[in-house]
Amino acid sequence: MAAPARGRFITLEGGEGAGKTTLSRALAARLAAAGLPVLRTREPGGAPGAEALRGLLLTGGIAWDPVAEAMLMFAARREHLAKTILPALQAGIWVVCDRFADSTLAYQCHGHGLPRRVWEGLAAVALEGFAPDCTLVLDLPPAQGMARALARSGGAPDRIEAMGEAFHSRVHAAFQSIATAEPGRCAVLDAKMPPAALAEAAGAVLRDRLGAPL
Ligand SMILES: Nc1ncnc2c1ncn2[C@@H]1O[C@H](COP(=O)(O)OP(=O)(O)OP(=O)(O)O)[C@@H](O)[C@H]1O
Ligand SMILES: [Mg+2]
Structure with a gap:
């Protein structure tokens, strides 16, 4: 039997509370209803080793050196890619991923000032040129995203949510500039x-750009 056609890799990006997880569920349901095999996943995490690293990164117990933090992010991403994403794509599965490398660029570089060359070097090593087939950038004014995220958590801000307005404005602008720089890969959604x-x-974006039967 012929190998199945390669699946497609779709990433969802945007600030806190923009609606990535909500959209990821809805999109996966639509693709599945159209008869496509689908896998939903998210970062950091998505493979056992990457989930272990997620615990180290998100619990807030360690004030990581920024480069070390980015290395851990990309270590988790590499594990996710090697163990989960690439095998799924090879098996013909469409993968919908909540956050990917753009989030590290937006949060660590634009948000926290990590030099872009660090991100570029780590991305080159970890991803070896691999990139999403399509990235949906959810565009929401940061104040609205924060309000949604706070309402969801019952008013208790987590580590990233507590970063402040200027930080979230930089992250928001970063996602816009990523989308502008790579219009073939990225589509901005209101x-x-x-x-x-x-x-x-x-x-509609997945139908037009990737030929999804939606
Ligand atoms: N399009 C939408 N319009 C209004 N509310 C929404 C929309 N999408 C999601 N929400 C609500 O906003 C909150 C945040 O949504 P969601 O968790 O999907 O965002 P997220 O981008 O995944 O956030 P985070 O970055 O924190 O993971 C949830 O309470 C969700 O129900
Ligand atoms: Mg989410």
Whole structure:
């Protein structure tokens, strides 16, 4: 039997509370309803070793050196790619991933001032030129995203959510500039739309750009 056609790798990016996880569920459901095999995953994490690293990165117990933190992010990403994403794509599965390398560029470099060359070097080693087939950038004013995230958590801000307005403005601007720099890979969606309209718009992008039967 012929090998299945390679699956497609779709990433969802954007600031806190923009609606990535909500959209990831809706998109995966639409792709599955259209008869495609789908895997939903998220970063940091998505493979056993990467989940272990997620615990180290997100618990907030360690004030990481910024380069060490980026190395751990990319170590987790490499593990996720090697153990989960690439095998799925090879098996013909469409992979919908909540955050990927763009988030490290936006948060660590634009947000925290990590030199871009560090990100570029780590990305070159960890990803070896691999990139998403399509990245959906959810565009929401940071204040609205924070309000959504706070409402979701019952008012208790987590480590990243507590970073402050200027930080989140830089992250927001970073996602815009990433999308502008790579218009072939990235599509910006207005995340102020209600969830169903957003899922419809995202589906249209996947249909137009990747030929998804949506
Ligand atoms: N399009 C939307 N319109 C209004 N509310 C939304 C929309 N999408 C998601 N929400 C709500 O906003 C909150 C945040 O959504 P979600 O968890 O999907 O965001 P996220 O981008 O994954 O956030 P995080 O970056 O913190 O993981 C949730 O309570 C969710 O129900
Ligand atoms: Mg989420």
